[in-house]
Amino acid sequence: MRFLVSFFILFIFWFLLSGETNLILIISGIISSLLVSYLSYDMLISKSDLRRNIIMYLKFIKYIPYLIFQIILANIDVIYRVLHPKLPIDPVVINFKTKLDTEFCIVAYANSITLTPGTVTIDANKSKDFIVHALHSSYAHSLLSGEMEKRIKELENV
Amino acid sequence: MFREILSGTFIFLGVFFIVSASIGIVRLPDFYTRTHPAGKADTLGQIFVLLGLVIYEGFSLVSVKLLFIIGFILIANPTATHALVKSAYISGLKAWTKDKKDG
Numbered sequence: 441m442r443f444l445v446s447f448f449i450l451f452i453f454w455f456l457l458s459g460e461t462n463l464i465l466i467i468s469g470i471i472s473s474l475l476v477s478y479l480s481y482d483m484l485i486s487k488s489d490l491r492r493n494i495i496m497y498l499k500f501i502k503y504i505p506y507l508i509f510q511i512i513l514a515n516i517d518v519i520y521r522v523l524h525p526k527l528p529i530d531p532v533v534i535n536f537k538t539k540l541d542t543e544f545c546i547v548a549y550a551n552s553i554t555l556t557p558g559t560v561t562i563d564a565n566k567s568k569d570f571i572v573h574a575l576h577s578s579y580a581h582s583l584l585s586g587e588m589e590k591r592i593k594e595l596e597n598v
Numbered sequence: 599m600f601r602e603i604l605s606g607t608f609i610f611l612g613v614f615f616i617v618s619a620s621i622g623i624v625r626l627p628d629f630y631t632r633t634h635p636a637g638k639a640d641t642l643g644q645i646f647v648l649l650g651l652v653i654y655e656g657f658s659l660v661s662v663k664l665l666f667i668i669g670f671i672l673i674a675n676p677t678a679t680h681a682l683v684k685s686a687y688i689s690g691l692k693a694w695t696k697d698k699k700d701g
Contacts, residue, residue, distance in 0.1 A: 456666070459659040515615060515642045518634055522622035531631055533693050554676035555641060559679050560633050562687045573630045573683065573693060 450555055496544065499595045503548075506591060510556045512590040518558060521575065531573065534580045538568045538589060542596055549592050559583055605654035609613035612646030615639045629686055637679035644671055 450473040459464065477484070485493070521528055540546050543566070550564040558575035575582040622635030648668050652661040 456659065456662050469600065511638070511642055515639050518622070518638055520616040521617070521624060522618060522635055522639075527625060529631060531693055531695060533630075545645070550680065551676040554637055554679055555699050556638075558634060560630070560637060560683055561676075562683050564680075571687070573633075575631060578642075 442485045443477055443481045446484040447477040449484070450477050475510050477572050487511070493544075496542070496595050502549065503591060503595065505557070507552055510552075510588070514556045514558065518575065521558075528576070532577050532580055533571065533573050534564070535569065535571050536584060538570055540568070540589070540592060540596065545596055548595075549589065552588055552592070553583065556588065601653060601656070605650040608646050608650030608653060612643045612648075612650060615643030615646060619643060629691060630683065630693050633679050633683050637676060641671060641675040644675075 451470060452467045454473055455466075458465065458469065460469070538546065538549065540549055546564055546566075546568070550561040550570070551558050553561045553570075553572060559581035560573045561570065562573055563569070563571040572580070572583065574583065616639070619635040619639035620654050622639065623632050626632045626635070648664050650672075652664045655661045655664070
């Protein structure tokens with residue numbers, strides 16, 4: 441099952457990149473994606489429950505527009521601070537624990553923190569400790585209020 | 599014609615973000631704060647430039663490839679920033695704070 445799913449993902453990806461409709465090339469594409477998926481389906485799709493993961497990825501697509509909106513807000517704010525003549529920054533380093541459980545969600549959360557308002561993840565690990573550097577203490581407060589974490593937590597509740 | 603204006607606007611916005619990010623890297627006081635513009639404004643700038651190219655190209659396989667590149671940038675850029683900052687943190691670099699401006 442995992443083998444077939446990774447084969448289809450790889451073959452669709454191959455087709456989008458090549459755009460070839462020649463029969464010989466398609467057959468060689470099928471052969472190469474079969475070979476690669478046979479060798480590496482363990483890495484592409486982890487052993488945990490497949491259906492649950494697929495639902496989680498589909499839910500993640502719903503999260504993307506919110507993330508993009510946050511990224512744009514973050515950028516306008518950082519650029520405002522950078523171009524402001526007085527450079528109004530007040531950096532702080534904060535530690536906190538997250539409530540997220542799955543690895544995928546922790547990674548998504550860490551990367552979202554890096555991409556959004558004035559915060560960069562310094563450390564995130566399996567024991568759920570986060571160390572975050574914030575450009576201004578107001579960002580740290582808005583991060584600790586946990587709006588984004590709540591949204592990612594929703595991905596986990598399948 | 600309209601499409602060209604739209605894609606031009608996107609590319610201009612992207613260039614604006616990238617230039618501001620460069621200014622930020624020069625102006626900010628220490629390594630940690632410098633990663634903020636490098637990790638965020640750069641990402642958005644690149645995404646805007648690539649989106650402009652997608653609009654210019656229209657609906658074709660080339661734009662699909664460009665969209666793939668946008669996805670990869672969204673994953674790779676924060677990860678690279680995180681790797682840099684983490685290694686700085688492990689090697690014991692102290693973060694700049696407002697009260698000790700001479701440090």
